[in-house]
Amino acid sequence: MADTNYDVIVLGSGPGGYVAAIRCAQLGLKTAIVERELLGGICLNWGCIPTKALLRSAEILHYAQHAEDYGLKIAGKIEADLEAVVKRSRGVAKQLNQGVTHLMKKNNIAVHMGEGTLTGPTSLTVKGEKGEEKLTAKHVIVATGARAGDLPFAPADGERVWTYRHAMTPKEMPKKLLVIGSGAIGIEFASFYNDMGCDVTVVEMLDRVVPVEDKDVSAFLEKSLTKQGMTIMTGAGVEDLKVTDKGVRAKIKDSKGKVSETEFSHCITAIGIVPNTENVGLEKLVEMDRGFIQIDDYGRTKSKGLWAIGDCTPGPWLAHKASHEGVTTAEAIAKELGNKDVHPHPLDRANIPGCTYCHPQIASVGLTEAKAKEAGYEVKAGTFPFIGNGKAIALGEAEGFVKTVFDAKTGELLGAHMVGAEVTEMIQGFVVGKTLETTEAELMQTVFPHPTISESMHESVLASYGRALHI
Template sequence: MADTSYDVIVLGSGPGGYVAAIRCAQLGLKTAIVERELLGGICLNWGCIPTKALLRSAEILHYAQHASDYGLKIAGKIEADLEAVVKRSRGVAKQLNQGVTHLMKKNKITVHMGEGQLTGPTSLTVKGEKGEEKLTAKHIIVATGARARDLPFAPADGKRVWTYRHAMTPSDMPKKLLVIGSGAIGIEFASFYNDMGCDVTVVEMLDRVVPVEDKDVSAFLEKSLTKQGMTIMTGAGVEDLKVSGTGVKAKIKAKDGKVSETEFSHCIVAIGIVPNTENIGLEKLAEMDRGFIQIDSYGRTRSKGLWAIGDCTPGPWLAHKASHEGVTAAEAIAKELGNKDVHPHPLDRNNIPGCTYCHPQIASVGMTEAKAKEAGYEVKAGTFPFIGNGKAIALGEAEGFVKTVFDAKTGELLGAHMVGAEVTEMIQGYVIGKTLETTEAELMNTVFPHPTISESMHESVLAAYGRALHI
C-alpha cells in the first residue's frame, strides 16, 4: 500500500498552493498536493495568464489598426479570428500547466488528483480516479481559492450570462456586451472585447470605475475608455436581467434614479468572488467570516496544524499575495518542525501591488492620496504626465501619468499610482522602495535610465516636492 502520511499536505494547487508545496519541499519536508481539476489552479488555467494572452492579441490588433500612426501601411482588411485568439490563449495555459506538473516531479511532491475533504486539522480524504484515499500529515495548508460570484437573479449559464471563465472561451463574438462590475476582471474583459470590435457597456455600482484605485486614476481611465467607444455607467445598478435565446434584456438604474431597459447579446458578471470553503470540513476547524478562513499573519487557523493561504482567506485576492503567503506558511511550518535556519516574514499588506491589464494599464501600491489623508497623514503628492516623457512620446503612448504620495513629515513613500503603457512592469520599482522603507531622498537620488517611461516615476517624486524638471 502506498505511503499516505506526510509532513505537509497542500489542498489546492493554484499560485498559493503549488508555491507553498515547492517551498516545503525545498525545506526538506515530505510534501503532497491535492487538486481536483488542473495543476496551477484558476490563475494559470482560467485566470491571470490566459487573460493576458487574450489581451495581448487585442493589443496587437489595436496596433495593426493604427499602423498609420507609426508611418506604416498594412494592406488588406485587419480582423480578429476569435477561434485562433482563444486557441492561442488555451495553448499558453496548457504550457504553464505542464510547467507546474514538471515542478511537482522535480521537487518530488506527490500529487493526488481528486476532491479533498478535511476529516480533522491534520487528516483528509481524497475522492478521485483511484477511489477514496485517506491521507494524514503533521500540517495541512488549505489553498482552495475562490470562484466568481453569481447575480442572484441571473446565474451564469455560459450561453448569454458569462463569468470570466465563459468569457475566455466564447463560442461566438458578442455584438453588444454588458459588463457588470468594473474591478480588475470586469475592466480587463471590457477592454478586450472593445478592442475586438464589440459594443461594450460597463455598469459599476460605486461612483467610479476601478474603485480601489486612486480617484485620479479612476477619472483618467473612465475618460480613456469612453474615448475608445465604451459606455461607462457609474453609480448605477442592474436591477433585473431577462435571458432569452438571442440575448439579455437588462433593467439598469442610472445615477439619476432613472430605470431603462436595454438589450445586449451577452453579459459578463464580474461582481467579486466567493471562497471555495464549503463542504470541505472546515466548519468545526477554523474561524470563518463570510466564508473566508481567518488566519494569523503566518497563515495559522485556530486549529493546530491547519493553515490557510490565498483567495480562501481575507484579501487582497491576488495571485502574488497567495504565493507570498504560501512561502510564509511553508517557512513557519518548517520552523515548527525544528528547522532553525528558516526565518519566516509575515506579509505586509501595504506592500502588495495591484495590476490591471486594461488599455491603458493600471498599477498601484500602498495608500491612495485620500486613504493617506483619512489615516491622519499630512501628505505631499506629485503627478507627472507621460506627455512630458520622451520615451512615451516616441512609442506613441503619451497617455497616462504617475502619481506618488509621501508623508510630508518624514518623507516616507506611502503610495504610488500609475496609469498608462507598461505601468504594470514599472510598479515594482516602488514596491521595492516601499519594502525597503524608502523616503523621497533616496528616490530623488536614484539615477533612472534614459530614455525610459520609468523616468516619469522619478519626475513624479520630484513633482511632490516642487522640483519636477520636465513640466
C-alpha cells in the same frame, strides 16, 4: 501502495498552493498536493495568465489597426479570428500547467488528483480516479481559492450570462456586451472585447470605475475608455436581467435614479468572488467570516496543524499575495518542525502591488492620496504626465501619468499610482522602494535610465516636492 503519510499536505494547487508545496519541499519536508481539477489552479488555467494572452492579441490588433500612426501601411482588412485568439490563449495555459507538473516532479512532491475533504485538522480523504485515499500529515495547508460570484437574479448559464471562465472561451463573438462590475476582471474583459470590435457597456455600482484605485486614476481611465467607444455607467445598478432568445434584457438604474431597459447579446458578471470553503470539512475546524478562513499573520487557523492561504482567506485576492503567503506558511511550518535556519516574516499588506491589464494599464501600491489623508497623514503628492516623457512620445503612448504620495513629515513613500503603457512592469520599482522603507531623498538620488517611461516615476517624486524638471 502509494504513501499516505506526509509532513505537509497542501489542498489546492493554485499559485498559493503549488508555491507553498515547493517551499516545503525545499525545506526538506515530505510534501503532497491535492488538486481536483488542473495543477496551477484558476490563475494559470483560467485567470491571470490566459487573460493576459487574450489581451495581448487585442493589443496587437489595436496596433495593426493604428499602423498608420507609426508611418506603416498594412494592406488588406485586419480582423480578429476569435477561435485562433482563444486557441493561442489555451496553448499558453497548457504550457504553464505542464510547467507546474514538472516542478512537482522536480521537487519530489506527491500529487493526488481528486476532491479533498478534511476529516480532521491534519487528515483528509481524496476521492479521485484511484477511488478513495486516506491521507494524514503533521500539517495541512488549505489553498482552495475562490470562484466568481453570481448575481442572485441572473446566475451564469455559459450561453448568454458569463463569468470570466465563459468569457475566456466564448462560443461566439458578442455583438453588444454588458459588463457588470468594474474591478480588475470586469475592466480587463471590457477592454478585450472593446478592442475586438464589440459594443461594450460597463455598469459600476460605486461612483467610479476601478474603485480601489486613486480617484485620479479612475477619472483618467473612465475618460480613456469612453474615448475608445465604451459606455461607462457609474453609480448605477442592474436591477433585473432576463435571458431572451436573442440575448439578455437588462433593467439598469442610472446615477440619477432613472430606470431603462436595454437589450444586449451577452453579459459578463464580475461582481466579486466567493471562497471555496464549503464541502471541504472546514466548518468545525476554523473561524470563518463570510466564508473566508480567519488566520494569523503566518496562516495559522484556530486548529493546531491546520493552516490557510490565498483567496480562501481575507484579501487582497491576488495571485502574488497567495504565493507570498505560501512561502511564509511553509517556513512557519518548517520552524515548528524544528528547522532553526528559517525566519518567516508576516505579509505587509501595505506593500502588495495591484495591476490591471486593461488598455491603458493600471498599477498601484500603498495608500491612495485620499486614504493617506484619512489615516491622518499630512501629505505631499505629485503627478507627472507621460506627455512630458520622451520614450512615451516615441512609442506613441503619451497618454498616462505617475502619481506618488509621501508623508510630508518624514518623507516616507506612502503610495504610488500609475496609468498608461507598461505601468504594470514599472510599479515594482516603487514596491521595492516601499519594502526598503524608502523616502523621497533616496528616490530623488536614484539615477533612472534614459530614455525609458520609468523616468516619469522619478519626475513624479520630484513633482511631489515642486521640483519636476520636464513639465
